[in-house]
Amino acid sequence: MEASHLLDEREDDRPNGGYHVMVTIDDRPRPQTTPTGRPHPSPVTPSGDQVDDKPDDSQPTHLARGFRKALRKNQDYIRIPVPRSSGSRLPSEWWKTGIAFIWAGFNLVLTTVMITVIHERVPDKSVSPPLPDKFFDYVPRVEWAFSVTEVNGMILVALWFIQWLFLKHRAIVGRRFFFLQGMLYLYRMVTMYITTLPVPSMHMHCAPKLYSDSHGKIERVLQLVSGAGLSITGSHLMCGDFLYSGHTVMLTLTFLFIQEYSPRSLLWRCYHVICWLLSAVGVVCILMAHEHYSVDVVVAYFITSRLFYWYHTIANNQALRGSPNNYLNQTWWNRVFNFLEKNVKTTVPCTFSWPLSLPSVCFKNPCKSYSIVQSTRDE
Incomplete structure (x- = not known):
């Protein structure tokens, strides 16, 4: 057969x-064929008639x-x-995103605790005057500039949050953002703890020191967290969190994510330029307000941009992850990176979808295909 x-x-x-x-x-x-591909001739009966191979169906x-x-x-x-x-x-793995969110939230709260501790160590302005800064030598202080910085930061965060909601692979992008944010605030805790700088300007008024009043310190931590650490909300009255600038971190990080996870068409490029202007103007206004030293802003930009580029370089190049010649694998957070990106086997595309989708209705058993x-x- x-x-x-x-x-x-x-x-x-x-x-x-x-x-x-x-x-x-x-x-x-x-029909049977010869080695040349031609069909065999039908057998011939002694009478000379060919015999048909097909059965006689004339009278079935x-x-x-x-x-x-x-x-x-x-x-x-x-x-x-x-x-x-x-x-x-590109599996979602929202549980990993939840872990990254907890990581970021933990470091943000721990940063506020560290600011409360460092505030007690800041020297008095009469004892340790502000350090010399070249930018301050040429640009006088502008009182309203720092409010522009915080407004620009809130606009960028809101734009990024809306853009993130409409991303198709928002779980992967979200855990990348939360992980990097937690890392940057962890580094910030280390730098401002090991070196406590004096206030950058004589206009700054720091809250009184509490010394051994633990209850008062806890209230300050809660006040700082509830006001998102912003001066316009009246929650940031402490000094010492200078090296490096947390405002510069958020302005730079949100812009980098907005640019990375959006298309490159002409309309979107205009959007990128607007976001870049918001970020750049916000960073310059920090210096114009004399709220941070120039080195605070430079170090914050450098650490934020380098960490963003290192992470995405490894994430977008599968060959680098296991390469012995990739020295980025020597970073101490490489094991955490492998945990978060283990099942992400390709570059995350910039595709959008509705945040909420209706559940699909299956009339047949969806668990098997035949x-x-x-x-x-x-x-």
């Missing part, structure tokens, strides 16, 4: 996809005719479970 197979593989409309394989088996006799019996009709009418369909295709190369094997026999 000779079988001819017709395979038709089409992706299913269901979310995970599937394949239908149809196999048609035909056992009808085929009733039983044969009924059997043939039954085979044609009742074709056999066999359901064979087919394993689904491998999982997506192949249909059809067999027909003519006798």
Whole structure:
């Protein structure tokens, strides 16, 4: 018996996809051929007449005719479970995003605690005057400049949050943002603790020191957290968190993520320019307000941009992850990176989708997909 197979593989409309394989088996006799590919001549009877290979159906019996009709009418369909295709190369894994969010929140709260501790160590202006700064030598203080910085920062954070909500792979992008934010505030805690700088300007008024008043320190921590650490909310009355600038970190980080996870069309480029202006003007206004030394802003920009570029360089190049020549793998946070990016096998595309989608309704069992094997026999 000779079988001819017709395979038709089409992706299913269901979310995970599937394949239908149809196999048609035909056992009808085929004419025999010679080695050259020509059919054998039909045998000749002694009388000279050729004998037809086909059976004589001129007078089929009733039983044969009924059997043939039954085979044609009742074709056999066999359901064979087919394993689904491998999982997506960009799985959401929201639980990892939750861990990254907790990491960022923990470091933000710990930073406020550290600011409360450092505030007690800041020397008095009469004892330790501000350090010389070249920018301050040429640009006088502008009182309203720092408010512009914080307003620009809130606008950028709001724009990034809206853009993030409409990203298709928001879980992956979100955990990258939270991880980097937590890392930057962790580094900030270290730098401002090991070196406590005097106030950068004589205009600054620091809250009284509490020394051993633990209850008062806890109230200041809660006040600072509730006001998001902003001066316009009246929550930031402490000094000492100078090296490096937290405002510069947020202005730079939000712009880098806005630019990285958005298309490169002309309309979006205009959007990028607007966001860049908001970020750049906010950073300059920090210096114009004399709220931070120039070195605070420079170090904050350098650490934020380098950490962003290092992380995304490894994330977007699969060959670098296991390469022995990639010295970025020597970073102490490389194990955390491998945990967060383990199942991300390709570059995250800049695609958008609605934040909320209606659940799909399946009328059939969505847990299995089948192949249909059809067999027909003519006798």
